Amino acid sequence: MMNIKIKPIQNGTVIDHLPSQLIFKIAQILDLPKSQHVIIVAGNLSSKKMGKKGMIKIEGTFLNKKELDKISLLAEMASVNIIKNGKRVEKFKLNIPKTLNNLAACSNIRCITNMEDESLDSKLLLETGKDGKKYYRCFYCEKLVEIADIKIK
């Protein structure tokens, strides 16, 4: 694997430790293709922890909670660095949100939140099974949604 240096950013966000295969998907859900800022999307970087990893750097942009929640659903292991004046001022791990308010549709097509006429926000609540596995349950129709099957709105 080639060891290349990726240019630092001055003010913005670095999302590190992403699974390489998800970098374009994450760029998509963050709506980066429409952004006017400098964006660096990198994949297959060498990583001690992960073997290969992906990374996204966005100049001039600080992600809000909703955007961070979306990333956590796809890549719980990701870490986020906040850069100000060329220096890292904050670093944190992502947490899967306890509640998804209108962030992802219920996977049950017969659920009331999927009825167009009702114009009702979806609401999924995090639960942990006996085996420690995490999943979401629809607040309304009670159906379980595997985190891997979450369809982000």
Added chain:
Amino acid sequence: MKKDIITIRNLKKEDIFQILNLARELEENPQPNLLQGKIVSTLFFEPSTRTRLSFISAAQKLGALVHGFDSKEGTSAKKGETLADTIKMAEAYSDLIVIRHFSEGAAKLASSISKKPVINAGDGANQHPTQTLLDLYTIQKEKGKLDNLKIAFVGDLKYGRTIHSLAQAMKLFGATMYFVSPESLKMPSYIIQELDDANIAYHITKSLTETIPKVDIVYMTRVQRERFPDIEEYNKIKDVYIINKEKVEGKCKPDMIIMHPLPRVKEISKDLDEAPYARYFQQAANGVPVRQALLALLLNKKGGN
């Protein structure tokens, strides 16, 4: 705090016993004035015979007034009104709302909007908790207990909400369960997961005849032709999930009982209707005292003066 009956998952053993005890009390000592001055809304967006009539009967036997509708036709929902708006209206006009709706989660939505108590009378293929409570009432009445029974669920285990809710409830009482169905209509994995989590013993089988001798209760359901994309597959299995005198007599436990949420079509042969095992009509009748108990509890009238 306002009480609702939305899903069997939220009921603990002591809640269930409280409901069943009050049902027995009201069955033995009718209280025609208990809910005098109260108004019950029955919002049935989907047709129903037993559930709707038994709710009306239960409310009237306690002296409450009932208003409502029995299908979406002719209501403002037909004109595009959201369920949320319909619930706000019903909340203003009545003291308690009974709702049946084709969308799953509709009753939960109603309960999160309404300040008045809500009872789920069926939300799509999701939950039908009052049916489950009357099933439990029937089992307790007929078997003298709810604990440690062996129960077979037969037929359409995939789409039957009655089956899902009853399995979730019987889990609280340490039942041993037999799931008898064709491969394409087997119990959904989320229910199986819940049983595994609760360490419940269950058997998955295609054979009704092998199961009958082992159980205390046979709970039958309708296998509907429209569930099968292939008519040949339907024809192959349809007789396998029919129960009749021949399959039962001399083969089952002497005190075995047969239940069914009704309507039945052919899955219970008429030759069993007069047999000592049949309990499905009593089961339907038990809907009235159980729903009386729920109305009384939710309107904070515990009975007994």
